Amino acid sequence: MDQKLTGRKRVLYLLFVAVFLFVMVSPMLYMISASFMPESDLNHIPPRILPSAGTIKNYVAAFVQQPLLRYVFNSFVITIIAVVICITAGCMASYALTRTNIRFKTVFLLFVLTISLLPTITLINPIFKMYSKLGLLNTHIGLALIVSVLDLPMTIWFLTAVFKGIPVSFEESAKLDGANMFQMFFYIILPLLKASIFSISILVFIGAWNRFLLSQVLNQYEQYRTVVVGLTLYQTTHTIPFGVVAAAGMITVLPLMAMVLVFQKNILGGIMEGGVKE
Structure with missing residues (x-):
């Protein structure tokens, strides 16, 4: 029982760390992606996460x-x-x-x-x-x-x-x-x-x-x-x-x-x- 509880705590801890890292890192990752996006990708609905064609025009x-x-x-x-x-x-x-x-x-x-x-x-x-x-x-x-x-x-x-x-x-x-x-x-x-x-x-x-x-x-x-x-x-x-x-x-x-x-x-x-x- 204790081992199962310890395992659950570890899963919750890792999940919390993963969510925290995602919240912290995702804006930076999107900024990197957006810097290579053409204007059509930035105005696309629904929004694109990755550029359809990379460009250095920005x-x-x-x-x-x-x-x-x-x-x-x-x-x-x-x-x-x-x-x-x-x-x-x-x-x-x-x-x-x-x-x-x-x-x-x-x-x-x-x-x-x-x-x-x-x-x-x-x-x-x-x-x-x-x-x-x-x-x-x-x-x-x-x-x-x-x-x-x-x-x-x-x-x-x-x-x-x-x-x-x-x-x-x-x-x-x-x-x-x-x-x-x-x-x-x-x-x-x-x-x-x-x-x-x-x-x-x-x-x-x-x-x-x-x-x-x-x-x-x-x-x-x-x-x-x-x-x-x-x-x-x-x-x-x-x-x-x-x-x-x-x-x-x-x-x-x-x-x-x-x-x-x-x-x-x-x-x-x-x-x-x-x-x-x-």
Whole structure:
């Protein structure tokens, strides 16, 4: 009886997982299919799941109708700058929080967490006013700077947990050899955290790449527009060319998909590294 019950539970569990995966993956699969569909297939009743004849016209139209390559380039530049700023500041802050006797460290971490919980839309107005006075509107560095600030709390919390898992004995041995704090940080600690830093870099990259509201408000000029904002420009007054939008959407998510598929083991390994204890 127990074995039958266990078997039923397993079937229900597998069924739940299958339904969950279908709900999560099916929109992406249909977007891939729609990006290769001619307009006749997209307007067909009943709707087609697979294209009757594959075509790349939607991809050609995606590049012709909007300067998509420029938008992709802008996204890469802004995202890479944001990752560099965020990881550099996050590593230094996390090391200081775990290796120095700073007062109110817990209060600071809670404050950082509170900032990360604020909706982006509540920050748009003060950020826009500040940027307009500083001349940072419609610039790569301006958007990258605020994106890195918003992703910094997650980085600090993640890396703080990782730093706590590194034995202090490594640094004590280095001190006996005459190393100072900066030497210990750059030559001893950082090499031990390559996997974790790589993992959080990927997560920050994905978050920065997908920032829509900030990109739309702060970078309104075409030469500084990001690819996620560029997707909204394919809609015309009367119609939405779904095939072209699907093709542009695939171009937008392709770098993220490739990154996750190629480095998924490194990402999981880096995250698990935070659980190592002395």
